[in-house]
Amino acid sequence: MKRFLISLFHLLSFPALVVGAVGVLFGAAASFGAETDEQIKAHSEVLDLAGAFQNDGFKLRDGTWYAQVSQGHSQTLQVNLYSGNAYWFSVADVGGATGLTVSVFDDHGNPVEVQTYQKDNKAAAGFSPDASGLYYVEVSSSAQAATTFCLIYSYK
Numbered sequence: 001m002k003r004f005l006i007s008l009f010h011l012l013s014f015p016a017l018v019v020g021a022v023g024v025l026f027g028a029a030a031s032f033g034a035e036t037d038e039q040i041k042a043h044s045e046v047l048d049l050a051g052a053f054q055n056d057g058f059k060l061r062d063g064t065w066y067a068q069v070s071q072g073h074s075q076t077l078q079v080n081l082y083s084g085n086a087y088w089f090s091v092a093d094v095g096g097a098t099g100l101t102v103s104v105f106d107d108h109g110n111p112v113e114v115q116t117y118q119k120d121n122k123a124a125a126g127f128s129p130d131a132s133g134l135y136y137v138e139v140s141s142s143a144q145a146a147t148t149f150c151l152i153y154s155y156k
Contacts, residue, residue, distance in 0.1 A: 099142030
């Protein structure tokens, strides 16, 4: 019960998408209904990036997260990850803005060491957790103007 309450607190504290092993629960930052043209373009861009990881044996998780970021206004995603797996979190935006970054934090908010990729309007962070549990993926941008991004993640 305590773990449920902590998870509920985190869900209510972060406008995020919570992705677990069983399914997907969309929070305030996720969009419902039909995708916009910007979201469709961002999704196409991020699939191009994630395709490179698929070539290395990674499988795409179900679920797509759309949100907007700008300098000083990042978005956070809560995920449940398992030790023994490797993960890549990939993002792309549609504005062609550079400066997207993906960071990963443990359940205490401490940054974890990740491999990074960043080029043009795409960014990714990859790592293998030492312990199973909750992690937070943060997407931020150095651009002044808000931009719509799409995040997907892969695992193996």
